[in-house]
Amino acid sequence: QVKNREVEALMRKALPKRSVQILHDLGNTGDILDLAVYAVGGFVRDLLLGQENADVDVTVDGDGILFAETFAASHGCRVKSHEKFGTAVIVFPDGFKIDVASTRLEYYVSPGALPTVERSSLKMDLYRRDFTVNTLAISLNAPSFGKLIDYFGAYRDLQAKVIRVLHNLSFVEDPTRVFRAIRFEQRLGFKIAKHTEDLIKTAVKMDFLVKLGGRRLLSELVQILKEKEPINGICRMASLGLLRFIHPGLELTPELQGTLEEVRYVVSWFDLLYLERPYERWAVYFLALCERLTQEQFLDTCTRLAVSEHYRERLAEMRRQGDELVGPMERKLARGEQVENSEIYFTLRGLPVEILLYQMAKSGSSEVKRCISLYFTKLHGTRPLLKGEDLKQLGVKPGPLFREVLDVVLSARLNGKVSSKEDETALVRNLLS
Ligand code: CTP
Structure with missing residues (x-):
């Protein structure tokens, strides 16, 4: 059993001083109101893994909204509350946020639907969560500050590096958890437990994921693509048969794997070069994932993922433009003809970074790669001296x-x-x- 002071020591090591102080202050507010207060979920998981997680989730045994308002009043914060869910967000003057929930039990009406809420105990609150490693709580009240609460063998699973559901209906209740399992497995370097993997396979076989709303599917996919090493997640999705829920034509072929590896190489090159330049790295992986799809299939995929019509059209247009512009340049280079810098510039100007990086990754021609890289490094910022x-x-x-x-x-x-x-x-x- 982990001792309170060991948890406190971990906090001091992994968190900024200010966060530790806030955790104590939250406990003190609980003491004043005679409410038990806990830090829960991913925050605790990451803390025990020695990592800082800026999303502090707090659960209060009782009225979480009253708790949040009391804390906010004495710490100069604002509160945004959702009466219906019994939740609140404490917002500090500098924008730092803490999510507060009241212990509750969620009933799921049907797979993929939003939960309806009723109040319950901490143990029930933790039981409704996705994986054991997310069910840890740390008491914040002064007399028991740092006490680790572990109802479901979470600490053991953290040490064994295992992702495990709490019960057999977990993926039926919430099919997004299939993607979450993959994301945590890849990010933490854990392994999905055998029985949990079997439950995923059953959920896939029984088509539970078909019921998943487009927005939620997109959000899960984007989160996997935003991970540091998205290719592992994509491979895992493919091996568990999940790609077909995004589009039946999606398949992880050796060619696609090659393009994805190129994307990895190209984006890390670009990130090194332009540390500050904002672009959507996940979108480059997404474009690569859809490489083999026809334009019509690509549009269907965007519809399945509930991408807004405006953005859907824009993505498709950029995809088409990229091919139309870079294709002729590639053919010219293949014929051994010279391509002048001005031609590279005027061809690529106006294409978003995401499309350029995708074109760079997918092109088999090292000459095209060289042209696009020249555009980024030298040509892009060129202006006449005359004004x-x-x-x-x-x-x-x-x-x-x-x-x-x-x-x-x-x-x-x-x-x-x-x-x-x-x-x-x-x-x-x-x-x-
Ligand atoms: N949760 C769940 N089922 C979901 C989504 C979330 O049970 N489909 C639970 C998880 O137990 C999680 C908590 O709600 O710990 C908070 O969700 P979220 O913030 O998405 O998860 P984190 O664990 O904080 O993950 P991350 O580190 O990616 O933010």
């Missing part, structure tokens, strides 16, 4: 011609034909005459 004002002074009238002249100057700059402002001025004069 609009300079052009006006040279007698170019504002209008469509303006853009054309600037593009000619830019092309010359990209191809190394001009280097100074004087060169550019001479070029414009030449053009105008």
Whole structure:
């Protein structure tokens, strides 16, 4: 059995000082209201694994909303509460959040549907959770601060590195757990227990996942693709037969595996190069996953995943554009013809980073890869030295011609034909005459 002070020591090691203080303060508020307060779920799991988890989930044995409001009043926080669910979020002035729940028992009306809620004990609250490793609680009240509560053998499973459901109907109650099992297994480097894996196979065979709403399926897929090493998760989804629930035409072929490996290589190259540049890494993996699908199948996949119509059309359009633009360049290179820097620039300009990285990964041509990488590293940020004002002074009238002249100057700059402002001025004069 883990001792209270060992848990406290783990907190001091894994968490910032301020978080530890907040945990004590939460317990003190519980003491004042005579309510038992616990940290629960993923936060405790990660703490025992020596990792910080910024999502602090707290469960109160009693009225969680009253608890949250009392805490907030004495700590300068705001509260957002949901009476219907007995839950509240405490929001600190700097945006830090704590989720508060009241112990409760959820009844599931039908697989895939939202749960209805009724109040119950901590043990019942933990019993309704997905996997044993998420059922740990730590008491926060001052007299028992740090006491680890383990009703379902969670500590043993954490040590054995096992993902295990609490009961046989877990995946029937909530089919998203099939994806969660894979995500935790891959992220934590655990193994899904044999019986739990058999239950997943049964759920797959009995088509429970068909009932899963598109939004929830998308959210689970995106979370797997957002993990540090998504390929392992994709392979696991494939081996458990889950890809067909996204689209019947999805299959993990050796070619797709190759493209995914290329994506891994390309995104890590890009991340090293542009630490600060925001882009959706998961979307590059998603595009790769759908590589073999026709445009129509791709649209069906987006519909299945309840992607909004606007975004669905945009994704499909970008996919098409990527092929249409990069294809001719690839063929030209294959014929051994020269592709000038300006051609690379004007071909790739306007394509989002996600599509460019996907094209880079999927192209079998090292020349295409080189062109796209050149675009990112050198061409992308190139601008003429002449500004609009300079052009006006040279007698170019504002209008469509303006853009054309600037593009000619830019092309010359990209191809190394001009280097100074004087060169550019001479070029414009030449053009105008
Ligand atoms: N939970 C569940 N079934 C689900 C989703 C969540 O039982 N389909 C439970 C889990 O036990 C989890 C808790 O609700 O511990 C909180 O959910 P979430 O924040 O998604 O999980 P974390 O464990 O915190 O995972 P992560 O580290 O990815 O945030």
